[in-house]
Amino acid sequence: MTQPTTPEHLDVLVIGAGLSGINAGYRLQTECPARTWAILEGRDAVGGTWDLFRYPGIRSDSDMATLGFPFEPWSEGEAIAGGGQILDYIRRTAAKHGIDERIRLGHKVIAANWSSDDARWTVTVQRGDDTTTLTCGFLYLCSGYYDYASGHRPDFPGEERFRGQLVHPQFWPDDLEPDGSRIVVIGSGATAMTLVPALAERGAHVTMLQRSSTWVAALPRRDRVADAVRRVLPERPAGAVVRYKNVLTTMAFYQLSRRRPAWAKALLAKRIRRGLAPAADAGRLAAEHFTPSYDPWDQRLCVVPxxxxxxxxxxxxxxxxxxxxxxxxxxxxxxxxxxELEADVVVTATGLRILAAGGIDISVDGERCPASELWVYRGVMLGDVPNLALSIGYVNASWTLRSDLASRYVCRLLNHLAAEGLEVAVPTPPPGLVGQPLLPLSSGYVQRALTELPQQGDRAPWLMRQNYLLDRRDMLRGDVTEDMAFR
Structure with missing residues (x-):
């Protein structure tokens, strides 16, 4: 009689091999060297978002000094980099530090169940047409919060009549040749503003059709201060100096936008008019197409390099x-x-879909844990869910800044458990918490997902802050036992 195979067990399973997952792998191997771990990636390639999206002109909308890994500072000239450069950087970093050897491609996690009796997660993994299981003591979700399988796609009246090509940027066809085409890009977010100049450079005549305006900031593609710092300092100190310079600059404008929105509007509007000049009607264009009704940073600011x-x-x-x-x-x-706008191609740059916890069906002792019913603890863990963390970046700054803090916090917690001879850590929400939306944006993709995301509370440590300096203090030096139950 064949005996059932015991599932492979690891101390930590990281889900996702993008920026967050590679960052998590580095922190685990350097700060928790005794732990066993692996990274499971559902797709057949490393890189996450930067491998998935292939539309023309794809680039970062954050500077690479902060989007890049702090342990592997970005050293190329462009501060705002193209998607191909970022993908190569991620893969190069994973290989340099041996993290790629721990990545298991084509392993899509579909469910995870915590057993209190066994103090471990049983993780169900889909591999092609087969499923298998692994177990782990700690589960770390680094898959972001976007739905990789589908983007947001409204149904437009009469679209079945259109004889041209209809494309969503998330699924850009390899054979689409823009040269000589009339292309309408529907949308006014970062994707649309990336596509329009890139398609125009490739010979298309492009119309960006927007329902409403978006605040835009024109920034240099190359950071001259960073260039100067790198000439006089070694790589890592130079990376730290540039990173903090950019953190403080971004935070200062965000705080100005929150506290003195009229000043922030005036500053942005002046730079937009300057960017549109010497067009004779630059003032009209700015007022009509680049002056939103909302305040800056009510929605994410679009960068135009x-x-x-x-x-x-x-x-x-x-x-x-x-x-x-x-x-x-x-x-x-x-x-x-x-x-009427005639078009050979219509691109629906109408946004992304948020997918909480990467779409993984999470349960504790057989009872499902819908994300919308959970509280976020320090923006990293979930209330009443043992030994699980998730990596969520900032909406007002680079994703990696917060992702790295989350990974370092997870390592602190794991080391505390080991030092105290403990196995389990469970964030325990106190009575009287007042719920607030997790992400402080009025953007469509956030508003559409309000009922699907966990909520934050009204006081620490149940806050999802948008402040790197406060997070750095609390996540690297704060009390890991606060509002936490152990066994």
């Missing part, structure tokens, strides 16, 4: 139209104003 969007608007290779869609037609789009 070296003003590339403004360049293609000034020279006529692209235009912006602010209007709503009445219907698709055979040849393009008819707008509510009556204007």
């Amino acid at each position: 070296d003003g590339d969007l403004f360049d293609v608007l000034r020279d006529g290779r692209a235009e912006v139209v602010t209007d709503t869609i009445e219907t698709f037609t055979e040849r393009g789009l008819r707008l509510s104003s009556g204007r």
Whole structure:
């Protein structure tokens, strides 16, 4: 009689091999060297978001001094880098530090159940047409919060009549040739503002069709201060100096936007007009298409490196139209104003979908734990869920800044458990917490997911702060026993 196979057990399982997962791997092997661990990646490649998205011009909208790993400072010239450069950097870093040897590709985690009796997670993994199980003492979700399988895609009236090509940026076709095409990009977020200049550079005439405006900041693609610092300091100290310079600059503008929104609006509007000049109607264009009704940082600020969007608007290779869609037609789009936009290709840059916990079905002792019913502890763990952490980045700064703090906090907690001879840590919400949305943005992708995400509380340590300096203090030196039960 064949005996059932005992599942492989590891101390820590990391889910996801993007920026967060590689960062987690480095921290585990350097700060918890006695622990056994592996990274499970559902796709067949390392890189996460930067391997998935392949649309023209894809780039970071955060500077690489803060988006890059603090233990492997970004050393290339561009502060705002292209997607291919970032992907190569992630893979190069994983190989340099031996993290790639711990990555198991094609391992999609679909469920995880915690057993209080065994003090471990049983993780169900899909591998092609087969499923298998692993067990671990601690589960660390580094898969972000975007749905990789589908983007947000509204149903437009009459779209079945359109004879051209309809494309979502998340699934960009390899054979789409922009040269000579009339392309309408629907959307006004970071993806649209990346696509428009990139498609125009490839010979298309592009129209960015937006329902409403978005605040835009033109930043240099190359950081001259960083260049100067790197000339006089070794790599790691230079990386730290540039990183903190950028952290403080970003935080200062965010605080200005929150405390003096009128000043922030005036500053952005002035730079937008300057970017659109010397167009004769720069003032009108700025007022009509780049002056939102909301305050800066109510939604994420869009970065335009070296003003590339403004360049293609000034020279006529692209235009912006602010209007709503009445219907698709055979040849393009008819707008509510009556204007018709002819198009060979329509790109629906209409946003992403949020997927809590990477879509993993999480349960404790057989009882499901819907994310929407949970509290976030320090922005890293979930109330009443043992030995589980998740990596969530900032919405007002680079993702990696917070992701790295989360990984270092997880290592602190694991080392505390080992030092005290403990196995289990469970964040325990105190009575009287007042719930607040997890992410402080009015952006559509956030508002659509409010009922799916966990909530934060109204006091520490149940806050999801958007402040790197306070998080650094609390997550690296704060009391790991606060509001935590152990056994």
